[in-house]
Amino acid sequence: PQIPTLTTLYHLNQLSPSPTPHPGATSRYNDKISLIRTDITRLAVDSIVNAANTSLLGGGGVDGAIHRAAGPQLLEECRGLNGCDTGNAKITDAHQLPSRKVIHAVGPVYHIQKAKGKHTSLLQSCYTQSLDLASQHDCKSIAFSALSTGVYGYPSDEAAEVAIAAVKGWLEADEERAGTMERIIFCSFMEKDERAYERHIPQFFPPA
Ligand code: AR6
DSSP: OOOOOOOOTTOOSOOOOSSSOOTTSOOOSSSSEEEEESOGGGOOSSEEEEEEOTTOSOOSHHHHHHHHHHOHHHHHHHHTTTOOOTTOEEEEEOTTSSSSEEEEEEOOOHHHHHHTTOHHHHHHHHHHHHHHHHHHTTOSEEEEEOTTSSTTOOOHHHHHHHHHHHHHHHHHHOHHHHHHOOEEEEEEOSHHHHHHHHHHHHHHSOOO
16 A cells, blocks of 8 residues: 655644643644654654564554654564564553654454454454553553555544544553552554544544
């Protein structure tokens, strides 16, 4: 697929990792959930979530962009992780990226997992495992790429619904833990993904 040109519609060069987002740090929706369309490698948040593969040794798409921006030390660190199962996630430092941590989540390949009826639960667990890791590593902010919606072929609309529902479920499961996660960002790159989030976020997080 063609690499999209980055639009500047909701573009942010920096997103403050502090509890109070700096002016313009898009609080679309509410004080906890944000939607941004930008290159995730530019976000200065506590953690960004990479759409990795089971090898954790890099690839194309957002994975390639993250490895390029983080520098070769990220690959070095990933080599020590022994890969990661589909539906799970592992955490590393962010090296030369402006974020503090990178969470490498392995989303389902849509057509393979749909045939087994596992696509939804595997995508959902990527989101909850990533949030667990972020929380265990004292991350107060997390930015998710639209896992599986590129090469792995997960339809954007379905994926956005699963992602948002998973985040909501995680927040509701443990109020104390939820309180420590100050900002959860859905970072889309292509318009189709952004539109999908726009359709579904208000269903799960009604505007105040
Ligand atoms: N910032 C934010 N989002 C991005 C960026 C970026 N710089 N670049 C692409 N996206 P994909 P997958 C979006 O294909 O479907 C890799 O080779 C993109 O528009 O990166 O989970 C891995 O190594 C899409 O919405 O990941 C795996 O082998 C989303 O990121 C495989 O691809 C995910 O698209 C994983 O496939």
